[in-house]
Amino acid sequence: MRIPLRCPVCQEPLKKEAHRFICPKGHSFDIARQGYVNLLLKQSDKHFGDAPEMILARHAFLHQNYYQPLYQYLTNHFHSCKGSLLDIGCGEGYFTNALCQNQDLEVYGVDISKKALQIAARELPAQFIVAASQNLPFFANSFDEVISLFTPVDLNEIIRVLKPGGSLTLISPGPKHLLELRQCLYETIKEKQIKEINQEILPVVKQDSLTYFFDVQSSEDLNNLCQMTPFYKRTSQRQREKLKQTPLFTITADFLIRQCRKINE
């Protein structure tokens, strides 16, 4: 491990020992048996991230490979990269796995959910850290690459940890993403708004979209897909029942992929 972690208490570098990380002032953080480390301090522990059932639903759905084209896209996209990569909001690591295929990359995954990292760290050769994306436990100019998939990001914090000239790959739902599922759940569909990136701070150097259709194979998969989306919380029991009764259908996957570069200071 070459990128030093930053002590969340005193901001000094943490040193890795056999079973813990420790800073010069003696703040110590145990490495869990799955291999991740929890650097979230109790007093800032207000957000636990995704609910456990949402994490399990996502894990089950993704392992049916419905998003395999995006996995493949990432494998190709990072195929010839070198250096250090941070996956922010990595969850249970389905896409982090695509990044780990390139053995020239030293991969770090951060998520606020301990439950998600228990799954990720068990299966993958990356360093996983429980931390908040607004307060990343790294020093400035640490990473060659940062990636974030479907996570609200703090761009200033990403800029801080990126090396000058480093890249951010931002993957968000495109306008047609899961359109048929939304049509099934709601009477009226709002056009998805794509959040603009401040071009002065982090210019977008490449924009791509990946769109395809997939057939849901079982009502369990459909339910898992629904549960892993942010609109699940906004659906009523009646809407969920309606979804259960609906025959299986074809769904659009639509991903917007933006690559931004940190300008040299």
Ligand SMILES: [Zn+2]
């Ligand atoms: Zn410390």
